[in-house]
Amino acid sequence: MTVEAPPAPAAAVPYGLLMPATVHFDDLDALGLMHNSRYPLLVERAWAAFWERHGVRFDGDWAAAGDACNAVKELRITYEAPVARAGAYAVHLWLERLGRTGLTYGFRVCSPDGTVTYARGSRVLVRLDAETLRPTPWTESFRAVARELLPPAV
Template sequence: MTAEAPIAPAVSHGRLMPVTVHFDDLDALGLLHNARYPLMVERAWTELWNEHGVRFDGDWVAAGDACNAVKELRITYEAPVTRPGTYAVHLWLERLGTTGLTYGFRFCSADGTETYARGTRVLVRLDPATMRPAPWTETFRAAGRELLRPAD
């Protein structure tokens, strides 16, 4: 018996983060409920940023770059998810500005080859005292640059 080589993820940029669809994520028609896609994307981003030390533990002042708000969310559903199991969220940055960023995402098969939904989300970093836009830290920006999608 020969060992098979692992399948390389179908991503050329960003990160492929595993997510699990549970039976109770499906709606009455047996489809992944439309509201679950953004939730799973959020969980994938939270896990990725936690790897870089960006997290919210209840204190907005200590949260630093985790003190941010969503300005815009766009999502397009391309194919239904009809079964529980392991999938992935492909994450990348489209734009990294001084106080804001735009990230792209795909909800996809575990290996990244099939896309079920895709979209973008705009975040703004906030100063916890004023709730006005504030610059990302250089540490955050360095991690973000690694996730930028290459220019076409």
């Protein structure tokens, strides 16, 4: 049995964060290309790893989830180049908008150094109250971490 080494830290990007990602053999379709449904999965895993570093984690308890109690309102993705092999990649993450109860984040599935883009898109999330499932404001601690991912003002 071989143990896979953790991915090396990703290179710097001008804004947001570049998170290491691994494409596995079973992410590829019959043609040897990464299946279109796997791109959002890589992005989701990158976001989960980012937020877990900051103590935001969902373990199935909606009442205790806090800011992790949220729902996807919209997902847009454009595929620019095929991922044609398993191995090391990265996901570039940033916030496009941070509202009172929602946010929009941008992403790119890219090469480990961020120079080649395979897919890009955005996702809108809405924070939910665990009891009513109605929109509720993000906590200030969540907002403070999220602001780190906003691009510099133009």
